[in-house]
Amino acid sequence: MCDHEEAFNLSYWRAMATEVDGVPFIGAFYKRFLSKSVELSILFANTNMHKQKRMLALSLLYVGAFDPIQGPNDVMIVLSRQHRALGLTPKLYGLWLESLLDTVKAYDPECNEDVCES
Numbered sequence: 001m002c003d004h005e006e007a008f009n010l011s012y013w014r015a016m017a018t019e020v021d022g023v024p025f026i027g028a029f030y031k032r033f034l035s036k037s038v039e040l041s042i043l044f045a046n047t048n049m050h051k052q053k054r055m056l057a058l059s060l061l062y063v064g065a066f067d068p069i070q071g072p073n074d075v076m077i078v079l080s081r082q083h084r085a086l087g088l089t090p091k092l093y094g095l096w097l098e099s100l101l102d103t104v105k106a107y108d109p110e111c112n113e114d115v116c117e118s
Helices: 004-016 025-034 038-043 049-064 074-085 090-107 113-117
Strands: none
Touching: 004 025, 004 049, 004 090, 004 113, 025 038, 025 049, 025 090, 038 090, 049 074, 090 113
16 A cells, blocks of 8 residues: 555655756646646736745645645645635646646656556
8 A cells, every 4th residue: 555645755855856958847847737728828927937836846745745534724725715716727727737747757757656646
């Protein structure tokens, strides 16, 4: 049985420590994510991407610590409300997850099924 939190965290740190063609993980994720939809390009047009990238790096740690039995913590609830207020839809979350997994596969040399499920 896989320890999903451990698999997620180890993958996170491997991916964050890796650059592909001089591009760090978070930068590659946003390039991939924003290319998925014109709607995303519009939503992020006036975003401070430096700040956004730092926020994503931190929020991924909260995602990794998520316990489905206990439910979301206060930080995740606040993020959810902020995203809803910005007009993010379930379709966009699907594109987010797809982009994240594709980027993890490219940046984590040990990525496997357990990592992707985590």
